[in-house]
Amino acid sequence: MNRPPTCHVLIPAGGSGSRAGTAGPKQYELLAGRMLVLHTLDVFLCVPRIGSVVVVVAPGDERMPQGQGWHVARCGGETRAQTVANGLAELEARGAQDEDWVLVHDAARCLLRAVQVERLIDACIGDEVGGLLAQPLADTLKEEEDGRVTRTLPRQHKWLAQTPQMFRLGLLRRALDHAGSVTDEASAVEGLGLKPLLVPGSLDNFKVTWPEDFALAEAVLRSRAA
Numbered sequence: 741m742n743r744p745p746t747c748h749v750l751i752p753a754g755g756s757g758s759r760a761g762t763a764g765p766k767q768y769e770l771l772a773g774r775m776l777v778l779h780t781l782d783v784f785l786c787v788p789r790i791g792s793v794v795v796v797v798a799p800g801d802e803r804m805p806q807g808q809g810w811h812v813a814r815c816g817g818e819t820r821a822q823t824v825a826n827g828l829a830e831l832e833a834r835g836a837q838d839e840d841w842v843l844v845h846d847a848a849r850c851l852l853r854a855v856q857v858e859r860l861i862d863a864c865i866g867d868e869v870g871g872l873l874a875q876p877l878a879d880t881l882k883e884e885e886d887g888r889v890t891r892t893l894p895r896q897h898k899w900l901a902q903t904p905q906m907f908r909l910g911l912l913r914r915a916l917d918h919a920g921s922v923t924d925e926a927s928a929v930e931g932l933g934l935k936p937l938l939v940p941g942s943l944d945n946f947k948v949t950w951p952e953d954f955a956l957a958e959a960v961l962r963s964r965a966a
Contacts, residue, residue, distance in 0.1 A: 746791035746840045747861060748831055749784045749904070752823040753777055753847035754798040754816025766948060767847040768803050772961040776948065777804065779850040779961065784843075785809045787857045792834065795847070796827040824925065825916045828909055838910025841865070844925050845904040848948040851960055852904075856941060860906055863939045870907035871937025872926050873945065874899040901926060902941045 753767045767777040777795070784790050793810040797803075804812050811834070815826040824844055831842065843860070845852065856873060864871045877898040882889045905925040907915070915928035922928045926936045948957050 745865075745908070746836065747789050747843060747865075747906075748836055748840055748909075749790055749793040749843045749845060750824060750827045750831065751777070751780065751793070751795045751845050751847050752816070752820055752827060753795050753804065754801070754823045765801075765803075769954065771850065771948075771954065772958050772965070775805075776850050776957075777847045778807075780845070780847055780852065781807070781810055783852045783854055783857060784845075787854050787861075789858075789861055790843075791840075792831070792836075794827055794830055794834070796823050796830070819921045820923065821916055821919070821921050821928065825913065828913050828916075831909060836909055838908065838913075840909050841870070841906055842909050842912055843904035843906045844912075846947050849903055849945055850948060851944045851946065851957060853942070853945075856945060857904065860904055860939050863937060864906045867937050869929065869934045869936055870905075870911070871939050872905035872924075873902040873941035874938045875902060875941050875943060875945075876900075899938055902945050902947075905936070907936075 769776050771779060781793065784793050794813055795804055795810055796813045796816050798816040799814050801814060806812050813827060813830040815830060816823040817826050860873055877895045877900055881893040881895050883891045883893055901924055907925060907929055912925060915932050919928035919931040929936050944960060948954060
């Protein structure tokens with residue numbers, strides 16, 4: 741490789757938002773007067789070490805605006821893993837190389853802060869595997885069957901996975917090819933027998949998922965603006 745590795749951001753945004761109770765994909769819902777996904781993008785645009793940002797949407801989706809600082813790729817797949825894999829191919833087509841770093845981030849985690857992105861890059865840039873933002877589990881964890889508790893699980897050494905999740909492009913492509921359908925990129929990397937680094941995140945980096953999450957996210961955004 742003739743140049744230092746570049747950090748790229750990949751945002752899979754091809755979901756339907758069915759759990760959010762919205763009329764369409766939640767990433768396009770208005771939050772504090774702007775599309776939710778635009779709040780997400782704002783964070784990466786003010787991190788100097790980010791070389792490029794690609795947003796992957798479903799084929800034929802014309803709602804995601806092109807902007808200065810990000811590229812829209814209409815190549816989303818049927819699953820998150822397929823969407824990310826297609827996004828990696830798009831990054832490669834745009835000049836990214838196997839040794840470059842890719843930060844995969846949920847479009848609906850719109851409260852991420854630049855300082856958290858910088859912390860993740862600082863922790864992972866010299867690591868052999870890469871890692872993810874995560875939060876140590878604070879609540880008691882229950883296992884359920886038919887709406888009733890079957891057992892209480894110990895919360896020690898358990899973390900809630902967040903995003904971004906940061907891995908080298910070539911490694912992540914290989915991991916996704918090996919794993920098939922997974923719910924996050926770290927799971928795919930774990931499938932290769934590797935151990936991603938856990939980088940402490942923040943409780944406010946939650947994923948807008950349920951209807952009540954919109955009101956909470958808007959309140960946080962407005963309080964930050966004030």
